Amino acid sequence: MTTVLLGVSGGIAAYKAAEIVRALQKRDYDVRVVMTSNAAQFVSPLTFAALSHHEALVDEFDCPGDPIPHITLGQGCDLFLIAPATANVVAKLAAGIADDLLTSTALACTAPVMVAPAMNVHMYEKAAVQENLATLRRRGITVLDAASGYQACGDTGPGRLPEPEQIAAVVEEHFHRQDALPSWTGKKVVITAGPTVEPIDAVRFVSNYSSGKMGYALAAEAARRGADVALVSGPVTLKAPEGVQLVPVKTAREMLAACEEAFVAADVFIASAAVADFRPESPSDSKIKKGSSQEGQLSYVRLVENPDILAAMGAKKRPGQRVVGFAAETDNVVGYGQQKLASKHADMIVANQVGENKGFGADDNQAFLITENNVEELPLMAKQQLASVILDRIEQF
Numbered sequence: 001m002t003t004v005l006l007g008v009s010g011g012i013a014a015y016k017a018a019e020i021v022r023a024l025q026k027r028d029y030d031v032r033v034v035m036t037s038n039a040a041q042f043v044s045p046l047t048f049a050a051l052s053h054h055e056a057l058v059d060e061f062d063c064p065g066d067p068i069p070h071i072t073l074g075q076g077c078d079l080f081l082i083a084p085a086t087a088n089v090v091a092k093l094a095a096g097i098a099d100d101l102l103t104s105t106a107l108a109c110t111a112p113v114m115v116a117p118a119m120n121v122h123m124y125e126k127a128a129v130q131e132n133l134a135t136l137r138r139r140g141i142t143v144l145d146a147a148s149g150y151q152a153c154g155d156t157g158p159g160r161l162p163e164p165e166q167i168a169a170v171v172e173e174h175f176h177r178q179d180a181l182p183s184w185t186g187k188k189v190v191i192t193a194g195p196t197v198e199p200i201d202a203v204r205f206v207s208n209y210s211s212g213k214m215g216y217a218l219a220a221e222a223a224r225r226g227a228d229v230a231l232v233s234g235p236v237t238l239k240a241p242e243g244v245q246l247v248p249v250k251t252a253r254e255m256l257a258a259c260e261e262a263f264v265a266a267d268v269f270i271a272s273a274a275v276a277d278f279r280p281e282s283p284s285d286s287k288i289k290k291g292s293s294q295e296g297q298l299s300y301v302r303l304v305e306n307p308d309i310l311a312a313m314g315a316k317k318r319p320g321q322r323v324v325g326f327a328a329e330t331d332n333v334v335g336y337g338q339q340k341l342a343s344k345h346a347d348m349i350v351a352n353q354v355g356e357n358k359g360f361g362a363d364d365n366q367a368f369l370i371t372e373n374n375v376e377e378l379p380l381m382a383k384q385q386l387a388s389v390i391l392d393r394i395e396q397f
């Protein structure tokens, strides 16, 4: 049975949460409730326990038999719906604050999160609240628009909790959309990620700032859709997503060898790695000592060009195989992206601007999806969300 965890925070609209429980149950969802202590001032946990047939939890330290309820709740649901979400809870979610059971559960949650804000119109319209809601949206959290109308405090305007039936319908649509995700079962996907490191000597190397976040998000999304995923990754600190075969490599030439082997059976190849374009020509096996080696030995390091992995895969692409590359540019993002689409024989280039706090290492990314006849500009979004859009577009080729 699909489980919806309902998070209730402390606003007058908390009374409507009881109806949300019923509206979700009507649609055959198992509903569990976690509340803030302020919400418990408006509606008793007993009301939710009676309706949901599960204890409604409020206090992290008052859950007999479960010493870590935020983990149990956050990882035991298929969706975490926070309705109503007060301005305070929205701010805590945006800041990653986890100072009660509801917010700790949100931080520990591995399921999609949906937030229905409800508050006074003047609070709702404050820049701080709107920016916090935008932050949540950017991170892939679904934020419902508040309804507009007469409010309990006497004001009129946006900030009301949408009707319980409307909220339940959005939840139902969410699960339908998930069921309707194009299935990649049986598809073999090869993804490159992270940087490559090119040794100068036994302890020094040439590399770049890639964290692997973009490539790992793509691998996680492809695996979630049922694909058989090989993730050819340079050295990063990330854990390989569940169900993904990790092929760890260090240098561009190792990455090329791994890709050549995996590409033979691949349906889709996505090159998101930041491959070092150059490598030191003759790396030393031992540490080059300062001052002890030939004069000027480290005053220059002769670099030679690395193989272009994407171009190599593009050149040997079979009919039906899809090849997608990235373009990391500091300027003329679309123009250079279009050039790379042609020169590397790719079906699509994801062109993103890189620079300080952009692209490399960031959680969010803003990209242009470039195909032969189209340039699609996407807004700034979480890399997980961008990964999903990229796979949706590949599905449409």
Ligand code: PMT
Pocket (backbone or CB within 6 Å): 192, 194, 209, 210, 211, 212, 213, 214, 215, 252, 271, 272, 273, 274, 275, 276, 277, 306, 307, 308, 309, 310, 311, 324, 325, 326, 327, 328, 329, 340, 352, 354, 359, 360, 361, 362, 365
């Ligand atoms: O890892 P993150 O911190 O999340 O950062 C993500 C990212 C910025 C690294 C990613 O979004 C990105 O832009 N990846 C491509 C980086 C890059 O090397 O771009 P490029 O424009 O230099 O290369 C163009 C394409 O050719 C890329 O698909 C690249 O993987 C590929 N390439 C480049 C050189 C080379 N020798 N072999 C290649 O396969």
